[in-house]
Amino acid sequence: MTAPAEIVLDRRDGSVVARLSGEVDMSNATYVRDQLLASMPNEALALVLDITGTRYLDSAAIEVLFDVSRRLARRRQELRLVMPAESPLRRVIELTEVHTAAPVFGSLEEALS
Amino acid sequence: MRDRASQQAALAELGRQALSGAEFNALLHDAAKVAARELEADQVAVLERTHDGEGMLARTGSGLPDGVVGGVLPVDAGRLGRDLGAASSISAEVGSRFGVIEAHSGEQDHFTAEDAEFLEGVAGVLGAAGERAGHEDLMRDSEAQFRELADTTPALMWMTDAEGDVTFVNEGWRRFTGGTETAGVTFASSAHPDDREATVRLWTEAMSRREEFRCEYRLRHAASGGYRWVLELGTPRYSGGEFVGYVGTATDIHERRTMEEALRASETIWRELADTAPAMMWTTDTDGAITFVNQGWLRFTGTTFQEEMGESWALGVHPEDAEPMLASWEEALKARREWEGEYRLKHNTGEYRWIHDRGVPRIVGDRFVGYVGTAIDIHERKTMEGRLLEVYEREHRIAETLQRSLLPERLPPIEGVALAARYLPGARGAAIGGDWYDVLERPDGRVALVVGDVAGHGLRAAASMGQLRNAFRAYGMVEASPAEVVARINRLVMSGVDQVMATVLYLVLDRETGEVAWSAAGHPPPLVIAPDGARFLEGGRSVPIGAADPAVFREATAILPPGSSLLLYTDGLVERRDEPLEERLNELAEAAAAAGDELGELCEHVIAKVLGPGDPRDDVAILAVKPLPVADTEISLTLPAEPGSLAQLRRRLARFLHATGATELEQYEITLTICEAAGNAIEHAYGPGDATYEVDVNFEGGELTAVVRDTGSWRDKRGEHRGRGLAIIKDLMDDVAVEREDGGTLVRMRRRVGEDRAA
Numbered sequence: 001m002t003a004p005a006e007i008v009l010d011r012r013d014g015s016v017v018a019r020l021s022g023e024v025d026m027s028n029a030t031y032v033r034d035q036l037l038a039s040m041p042n043e044a045l046a047l048v049l050d051i052t053g054t055r056y057l058d059s060a061a062i063e064v065l066f067d068v069s070r071r072l073a074r075r076r077q078e079l080r081l082v083m084p085a086e087s088p089l090r091r092v093i094e095l096t097e098v099h100t101a102a103p104v105f106g107s108l109e110e111a112l113s
Numbered sequence: 114m115r116d117r118a119s120q121q122a123a124l125a126e127l128g129r130q131a132l133s134g135a136e137f138n139a140l141l142h143d144a145a146k147v148a149a150r151e152l153e154a155d156q157v158a159v160l161e162r163t164h165d166g167e168g169m170l171a172r173t174g175s176g177l178p179d180g181v182v183g184g185v186l187p188v189d190a191g192r193l194g195r196d197l198g199a200a201s202s203i204s205a206e207v208g209s210r211f212g213v214i215e216a217h218s219g220e221q222d223h224f225t226a227e228d229a230e231f232l233e234g235v236a237g238v239l240g241a242a243g244e245r246a247g248h249e250d251l252m253r254d255s256e257a258q259f260r261e262l263a264d265t266t267p268a269l270m271w272m273t274d275a276e277g278d279v280t281f282v283n284e285g286w287r288r289f290t291g292g293t294e295t296a297g298v299t300f301a302s303s304a305h306p307d308d309r310e311a312t313v314r315l316w317t318e319a320m321s322r323r324e325e326f327r328c329e330y331r332l333r334h335a336a337s338g339g340y341r342w343v344l345e346l347g348t349p350r351y352s353g354g355e356f357v358g359y360v361g362t363a364t365d366i367h368e369r370r371t372m373e374e375a376l377r378a379s380e381t382i383w384r385e386l387a388d389t390a391p392a393m394m395w396t397t398d399t400d401g402a403i404t405f406v407n408q409g410w411l412r413f414t415g416t417t418f419q420e421e422m423g424e425s426w427a428l429g430v431h432p433e434d435a436e437p438m439l440a441s442w443e444e445a446l447k448a449r450r451e452w453e454g455e456y457r458l459k460h461n462t463g464e465y466r467w468i469h470d471r472g473v474p475r476i477v478g479d480r481f482v483g484y485v486g487t488a489i490d491i492h493e494r495k496t497m498e499g500r501l502l503e504v505y506e507r508e509h510r511i512a513e514t515l516q517r518s519l520l521p522e523r524l525p526p527i528e529g530v531a532l533a534a535r536y537l538p539g540a541r542g543a544a545i546g547g548d549w550y551d552v553l554e555r556p557d558g559r560v561a562l563v564v565g566d567v568a569g570h571g572l573r574a575a576a577s578m579g580q581l582r583n584a585f586r587a588y589g590m591v592e593a594s595p596a597e598v599v600a601r602i603n604r605l606v607m608s609g610v611d612q613v614m615a616t617v618l619y620l621v622l623d624r625e626t627g628e629v630a631w632s633a634a635g636h637p638p639p640l641v642i643a644p645d646g647a648r649f650l651e652g653g654r655s656v657p658i659g660a661a662d663p664a665v666f667r668e669a670t671a672i673l674p675p676g677s678s679l680l681l682y683t684d685g686l687v688e689r690r691d692e693p694l695e696e697r698l699n700e701l702a703e704a705a706a707a708a709g710d711e712l713g714e715l716c717e718h719v720i721a722k723v724l725g726p727g728d729p730r731d732d733v734a735i736l737a738v739k740p741l742p743v744a745d746t747e748i749s750l751t752l753p754a755e756p757g758s759l760a761q762l763r764r765r766l767a768r769f770l771h772a773t774g775a776t777e778l779e780q781y782e783i784t785l786t787i788c789e790a791a792g793n794a795i796e797h798a799y800g801p802g803d804a805t806y807e808v809d810v811n812f813e814g815g816e817l818t819a820v821v822r823d824t825g826s827w828r829d830k831r832g833e834h835r836g837r838g839l840a841i842i843k844d845l846m847d848d849v850a851v852e853r854e855d856g857g858t859l860v861r862m863r864r865r866v867g868e869d870r871a872a
Contacts, residue, residue, distance in 0.1 A: 003760045023763070026792050027756035056763065056781070059789055059838035088781040095844055096837050 002027040003056070009039050012112055015046040015080075021053035024061035033064045037071060047072060048111045049102075050082040057089055062096045069101035078102075080111045118365060120151045120231045125268035125362035126346075127235065131242040132272075132360040133348045140242055142173045144214070148235050149175035152228050154216035156197055159239070160186065161212040169212060193217075205232045208240030234268075269343070269363035275356055277320045286363070291335030305331035305340045316347075323349045323356055329370070332363060342370035376477050383485075393468070393488040395426075399481060401446045413468075413490070415461025431457035431465045442472075449474045449481055455491065467495040508572060513538050520549055520734075527554050528764045529624040531739045533712035535720060539570075539685065539732040547574030547615070548683045548734040549582050553589055558767070560624060561589040564681040564736050565617040566636070568657075577613040581606075581658075585619065595619045595632040596668035599658065603634075607662040614659035618681055624740045625771060627673040632666055634658050637687060637698070640680040640705055641673060642715070647706040649698065678712060678739040680705055685731035686723055697723070712737040743772040747811050754795045754804035754823065759788050762808065773812045775866045782845045783864060787819050789838040790860045794823030797858065817866050824857040 005022035016039050024032050040047055047068070051057070069079040079102040083093060093104065105111035127147060131140055141159050149157040158174040158181070168185040171177070171193075178197075186192055190213075194202040199217035203224045207214055214236050218224065270283040290303050304312050308330035319326035326347035331340035347361035387394040387407035394407040406421045414421070414429055430438060434456035445452035452472045457465035472486030524532040534550050547567025555561055563585050567578045584605055588598045599619055606613060618639055620631035631639060631650065635657030638649040653669030673679065687697040704722035708715040716735050724733065748769050752758040763784055770780040787808065794806040806823040843849050848863040 002757060023760065025756070025759050025788065026795070027759060056784070058759075058785060058792065059841055060792065062837055088778045091778070091782065091845075092785065092841060095841060 002031070005032060007032065007035050007039070011044075012048070014044060015048050015112060016040055016044050017048045017050060017108065017112075019050045019053060021055075023056035024054065024064070025056065025058045026060040029060040029064050032061070033067055036064075036068050040072065040075075040077060042075070044077060046078040046080055048080045048082060048108065050108055050111075051089065052082060052084055052087070054089065057092065059096070062092070062098060065098055066101045080105060082106075082108050082111045115151065115153060115225075115228065117227055118368075120227070121268050122362075122364040123147050123151050124231065124234045124238070125270065125364060128238050128268060128270060129346065129348055129360055129362050131238050133350050134352075135242075137242060138173070141239060144235050144239050145173050145175040148214065148216055148232060151231060152203075152216050152224065153218075154223075155199070155219050156217045157214065158193055158217075159207070159212065159214050160193070162188075162210060172212070203229045203232055205229070205236035206240075207236045208243045211240060211243045214239065269365075270361065271363075272350075272360050273347075273358040275358050277316070277359070280358065289335065289363075289365075290333050303333045305333075307331075319347065320359075325349075326359065326361065329366065341365055341367040343367075372477065376482070393490075395421075395472075395484075395486045395488075396475070397472075397484040397486075399483050401442070401484065404483065410488070413460060413466075414458070429459040431459070433457075445472070446484070452484075452486075455495070458488075466490055466492040468492075511572060521551065524552050525554075527552065527560055528761075529741050529743065529768050530560055530622070531712050531741055533716050533737045535716045535733075535735045537685075537720070537724075537729050537733045539730055547578035548685065548732045549578045550681070550734045550736040551582055551585060552736070552738070553586055555590060555593075555621065557593065558624070560622045560738070561585075562620045562622065562679075562681055562736060562738055563589070563617060564636070564683055564734050565615050565658075566683040566685070566734075568614040568659075574613075577615070581613070581615055581617075585617075589619070593621075594668060595621055595630050595653070596655075596666040599632045599634050599655070599666045600664070603658045603662065603664055603666065606659040612659055614657055616657045616684070620679070620681065622673075622679070622738065622740065625743065625768070627675065627677070627740055628670060629673060629679070630668055630670045632668040634666060635660065637682070637684055637694075640682075640702060641671075641677050642680060642705045642708075643674045643677040645674070647702040649702065673740065675742075678710075678715060678737055680715065680719070681736040681738075682719075683732070683734045685729055685733035686719070686735065688731065712739055743768055746813065748809070750808045751805050752791070752808065754806050756792075756795060758795070759791060762788060762791055766810070769810060769812075773817070773866060775817075779866055783817060783819070783866075786842045786845045786862060786864075787821065789842050790819075790821040790862065792838065793860070794821055794858070797823050812866070815865055815867055817864050819862045821860045821862075822854075822857060 003023040003025045005020065005024050005028055008019040008021075010017040010019070018036060018039060020032070036047065036049065049065075049068075065079070065081070072079050081093070081098065081102045081104045083089060083104055083106070085106055087093075093099075098104065127140075127144055130143065135143075145157045145159055148154065154176070156174060156176040158177055159172045160169040161172045162168075163170055163185060167188065169188055170185050171182050174182055181193075190204070191202065193215065194217045197217055198219065200219055200221045201223045202215060202217045204213050204215035206212075214232060216224070216228075216232060268283075269286040269289055270281075271279055271286060272281040274280045302309075312328055312330045315328045316326060318324075326345070328345050329342060330345070332343045333339075334341040342365070343363040344366045345361060345363045347359040350357055350360045384405060384407070387405075388409075390407065391409055392407075393410040393413055394405075395403055395410060396405040398404050402423045403421055403426050406418065406426070410421065411418060416429070420426075427435065427439060438454045438456040441454055442452055451474070453470065455467060455469050458468050460466045467490070468488045469491045470486060470488040472484040475482050475485050520536055521534075524534055532552055534552075536548065536550070547569060548565070549567075550564045551562075553561050563582075565578070565581060565585075567574045567581060569577075581602065584602050585598065588601045592598045592601060599617060602617075606615075616635035618631065618633050618636040620629055620639060622629050629650070631653050633639075633654045635655070638651055638654075640647055640649055650669070650671055653667050655666045656664050682701075687694060687701055689697060701719065701723050704719050705715065707722075708718035715737050719735065720733070748765060750762065750765060752762060766784050766787060767780065770783060775783065787810070791806060791808060804824060806821060809820045809822075811818045842860075842862065846862040846864045848861075850861045852859040852861065
């Protein structure tokens with residue numbers, strides 16, 4: 001049994017938008033990482049990961065964010081994170097200094113502009 | 114209604130008797146009997162005036178009580194009738210002074226004008242015979258006397274001399290034939306040309322031996338311009354021992370004759386037709402004996418026509434079928450009702466083959482003349498029925514297997530609720546239905562419950578049930594409102610190719626608050642079994658799914674009292690044709706209230722009490738649910754050391770933390786730290802086998818203590834993300850301690866809850 005998570009993909013202005021919902025923990029982190037990497041075609045400039053609808057992220061999920069960012073950087077692509085200001089995840093994201101790997105935006109529009 | 118023709122024939126016969134010199138007393142006696150029969154009278158009496166003219170002597174009669182005949186009555190018309198208690202009477206004078214003949218009936222208005230006319234006729238014959246008996250010596254010329262008599266009757270009469278020449282025909286005869294005959298002609302001249310020769314031959318033969326003459330022939334009929342069949346009877350007549358000729362009567366038998374002829378003709382045609390028909394056909398007489406079987410029948414049996422006549426055909430019936438089949442035939446024959454039966458008949462191959470045989474009474478005019486029947490070989494169908502039954506049973510088994518495989522074998526364990534379900538397939542013979550139940554945990558933490566019943570039976574219903582069940586799982590996950598879930602599924606069903614109809618109860622339960630919201634689409638209401646009694650949740654009712662589009666679906670809400678259980682069921686549990694639904698629901702509520710606390714027991718008790726023993730007629734699905742009380746001071750868990758256990762751990766923690774009153778942010782952070790520690794324990798476990806870890810959480814005085822214990826050895830740093838995990842734990846908890854034990858590691862964490870913690 002793995003934690004329930006879903007990724008919905010979308011193309012917007014040369015970027016890939018991935019909406020992550022559900023829960024990501026050590027049971028499904030690798031799967032989520034592989035899906036995110038596979039969603040990126042060479043011509044895309046950025047992967048915008050929207051965690052507005054994500055209920056739970058643990059350290060394994062945070063590790064995924066760093067890993068994805070690193071791999072995309074090697075392909076000259078960028079990871080951007082969308083997280084609303086009131087998200088309960090905010091402290092963990094800040095605590096683990098995710099912003100050093102991926103810029104964090106308050107809304108999708110900001111992330112795309 | 115009495116038969117006028119029969120009355121006329123009787124009168125003619127009486128007249129003939131009188132003229133052939135019958136003894137007067139015997140004639141009186143016969144006349145009374147004949148009158149009683151023809152008039153359907155209860156009594157007939159012949160009364161003779163006494164010599165002094167002061168009384169009436171009862172000479173003879175029919176149906177009279179003992180003691181009346183021989184007695185003298187006062188001269189008082191109607192006296193005897195009154196004495197006998199008659200409701201209606203008629204009478205006629207016999208001769209000019211002899212007396213009267215009267216007929217009585219216990220029935221009001223029994224006699225008709227025609228009856229009165231007939232009795233007048235009888236009286237006329239008796240009067241003439243009486244005069245003759247009284248004045249034999251004076252009345253030498255019996256012929257004159259006869260003419261006088263004969264002309265008073267409507268019957269056809271004639272008389273001949275000793276040579277056989279007609280010397281007299283009466284008024285009735287002349288009216289019938291048109292009045293051309295006079296004395297001196299042969300009566301046969303009025304016969305139909307085709308009948309003349311035969312009639313004359315019979316007449317001559319009878320004459321030569323001076324025997325009774327009897328002949329049926331067609332006599333000219335003036336009124337219709339054609340001929341009518343008559344029965345002519347002639348009797349030799351003697352005067353003083355000397356043969357003086359014949360006296361005769363003719364009776365119109367045209368109706369009977371033509372009917373018989375038509376019958377014979379149609380019979381011939383019918384038999385010819387029947388022989389060319391491929392079906393097996395037969396006829397019987399009025400006693401049920403076979404009079405005809407067609408070629409089709411003989412081809413089947415391989416017997417001859419003669420062998421099948423009478424009763425012997427029954428010998429071909431299979432010994433096991435003969436008795437019941439003959440019994441039903443005898444019964445139908447007795448009542449002259451239609452008959453049909455299926456039985457095995459010996460075929461020309463020597464085998465018995467099933468036939469279906471049907472006979473209907475034949476009515477010609479208004480007369481029952483026997484039966485006509487047809488039989489067909491149904492052997493293939495009959496043996497096919499057996500095979501079909503097998504196919505049907507196989508389908509039933511498949512449907513049942515499908516049904517069971519579509520139902521959750523075990524209900525998924527859902528944190529915070531107890532669940533039990535039962536499914537009972539309908540009785541053998543009744544095809545499997547489309548009942549189902551399901552439970553799922555919604556993303557918002559509420560539990561969705563559904564029971565439904567797809568209309569129809571068999572494989573199709575079972576398959577539709579599977580589709581609907583999945584649709585509920587899908588929409589139930591997405592839509593929060595029960596009515597909206599039901600409405601969406603209705604739209605889904607209405608837009609589908611194979612339209613199904615189903616009744617559904619869809620209910621969402623909040624485990625923490627006991628709040629329920631439900632929508633009952635044509636489905637019986639859910640039952641709440643509260644500590645103080647059971648009652649139904651009314652409201653939220655609407656039409657079944659698949660019944661209307663657009664349709665309005667309603668929902669209702671209620672709060673379950675603490676300690677309540679909920680019972681959802683399909684109507685197979687409560688529907689029974691012989692009892693109103695209301696009563697059955699009451700029975701259900703009573704049974705549920707009396708059942709034990711455990712949900713499995715509740716289901717069994719309800720089934721036993723409401724359904725009774727044996728398989729139910731329709732299939733039944735029952736689902737029981739009970740929110741469990743929330744532990745808010747302490748939980749203690751032992752979980753398998755594998756990543757998949759983390760999601761389960763989070764569910765348990767979520768309920769517990771919710772109960773402590775922690776904020777959403779606190780809940781997340783505490784959950785995260787405990788799970789980080791648990792994740793560490795999982796990684797340390799020695800292989801995947803049976804390793805476990807323990808989590809104990811305490812909440813007291815606003816402070817939360819969590820202990821995660823494993824059986825592996827703690828490693829401080831293993832990769833960057835594990836380091837991050839520990840950093841998270843340390844940062845989000847007030848106090849963290851790692852203790853190494855024998856063969857394991859223990860992480861103890863503390864955090865105050867409800868305070869505004871600084872970052």
